[in-house]
């Protein structure tokens with residue numbers, strides 16, 4: 001499947017834009033966004049780092065946003081994986097490896113999401129500490145319709161439950177305090193403020209989902225991405241097109257047939273595909289079963305500023321709206 005993926009968004013450096021135009025480096029980055037320079041030239045440049053500030057890279061864009069909320073004004077967290085790219089299958093460029101080698105901290109989602117990228121990060125050289133944002137979280141047990149996890153495999157999609165992201169915030173805060181004790185009070189205050197926002201987000205999603213009749217709270221996903229979301233908000237996962245928590249596998253004809261049967265038996269109303277995934281198989285199954293297909297979920301990457309999901313919280317609200325619209 002991954003060969004069929006398309007990159008729908010050009011890389012950009014939203015993380016650098018957040019801080020504002022206080023720093024000359026940020027002004028240079030704005031020029032990069034306008035197309036004068038490549039994004040990694042911007043993101044990797046030391047010009048964006050204040051004197052003495054931590055140099056911090058986060059693998060996914062949503063993770064960089066979460067970490068930026070904890071960092072506040074003390075430094076800019078740079079996302080490694082370009083907007084719109086699939087974190088399950090990301091291959092870093094030499095510039096990415098160089099940026100990691102220069103960093104003090106590299107924040108990863110963990111749980112296996114980064115796949116082979118993690119080995120590259122560990123072997124990038126330099127002295128970066130790798131911070132596993134999901135450390136301490138336990139993998140869920142798949143529901144009956146979902147693909148089983150292989151021995152030792154973890155469902156890495158913790159971030160689709162904002163209550164679990166509170167653990168990310170705690171882990172990131174503790175890593176920042178350890179690396180930069182002078183900022184301890186600021187990191188603690190920022191983490192507390194963002195945790196309050198995550199609680200508000202959780203309440204908001206719950207209120208939105210209440211508009212879906214209980215018998216229609218059924219998800220069919222393109223890959224097994226929404227298990228934690230389903231567990232948190234009371235959805236049944238009827239099945240997935242790709243039989244995995246990753247995106248590299250392809251379904252057999254038997255598995256597609258079983259999914260078609262499960263959709264018909266459950267009266268599920270829609271199949272949900274992420275914007276960077278190939279929707280063809282989902283479209284075929286939707287045509288066979290008469291259900292809707294939603295092809296523009298956003299949950300593995302943010303969008304650029306001005307898009308539908310420039311922050312993690314925006315991304316979760318966007319996805320929730322798309323799901324509720326399709327099922328209510």
Ligand SMILES: [Zn+2]
Nearest residue numbers: 088225245246
């Ligand atoms: Zn995924």
